[in-house]
């Protein structure tokens with residue numbers, strides 16, 4: 377077993393005080409540094425001198441190889457143990473998680489890549505297993521369930537293939553509900569909901585997508601993905617020596633589009649409209665559409681692995697209501713309260729949630 381694969385158990389209850397659902401401000405785990413913010417605002421597309429070094433550093437930080445090497449240097453085991461105290465396993469603390477739902481309707485929000493499907497080199501081959509699909513289908517039978525993804529909504533639907541779910545594609549900028557309303561929901565408007573707050577950006581995103589494809593075509597391994605209201609530029613398969621050149625190219629395209637901003641995910645640049653809309657806003661929108669604007673009625677459970685999921689974790693913290701679960705094998709600065717290591721653990725958690733709901737007699741239903 378490699379060092380990274382070692383699961384550091386959460387110390388016994390007696391030794392470690394049970395974490396609050398939402399300790400605020402979120403405690404910083406020892407040795408975990410806040411990630412550099414890569415958002416480029418209006419007009420700052422390519423101008424900032426000396427920024428390329430920062431970009432490459434951040435690109436390295438999103439590479440597991442570098443993260444592992446850095447973690448090893450900084451005494452990985454100790455850091456992980458400290459981090460796990462602050463972000464215990466949602467499986468290990470399952471009873472604590474579901475206890476918070478007493479008298480409330482659980483609503484489940486699931487990120488796709490890295491949460492329901494393993495991270496792979498080819499974004500077009502990020503398939504979800506049939507067993508995971510069955511688990512998500514079972515969850516949706518019991519709880520309103522939404523997929524919240526950076527991908528184009530149609531593409532994520534092609535992977536998930538479950539018509540009974542809500543889908544929020546393009547980082548929440550393209551929200552669609554199932555044709556049939558959930559019996560668990562309280563609001564009629566949840567049925568057939570469609571919300572696209574960035575629709576005026578469509579022509580601009582098309583243009584930028586074309587420019588990025590053209591500009592990056594000579595960088596081996598670079599892949600530009602059109603996610604409808606946003607564009608991804610992947611560098612997972614790009615030689616590290618070309619990362620700086622790629623970052624420069626993306627920035628040079630964006631300098632003509634001050635209404636677009638650049639953020640970074642797992643070995644990917646994400647070009648998005650500057651509108652104040654993200655996965656956190658999508659979560660709030662969906663809760664309201666489902667008739668659960670009031671925190672007293674609902675327990676949102678959000679599971680995700682990426683930086684963009686942090687917007688949703690922050691919303692849960694701000695509401696003081698909900699369970700944020702980060703999928704990660706490594707300590708990361710996060711606003712989530714709990715952790716799961718990988719998609720296989722996400723599936724186990726979902727199945728346990730279904731089983732718990734089946735066995736639960738006392739909890740009121742809507």
Ligand SMILES: O=P(O)(O)OC[C@H]1O[C@H](O[C@H]2O[C@H](CO)[C@@H](O)[C@H](O)[C@H]2O)[C@H](O)[C@@H](O)[C@@H]1O
Pocket residue numbers: 487488489490494495496497498499500502524525526527601603608610612641642643644646682684
């Ligand atoms: O919000 P998500 O559903 O997590 O989408 C975020 C990005 O996910 C995809 O990229 C990531 O997964 C790929 C396949 O495993 C991997 O090759 C890539 O390195 C990851 O960043 C998707 O392709 C992007 O468009 C999404 O923005």
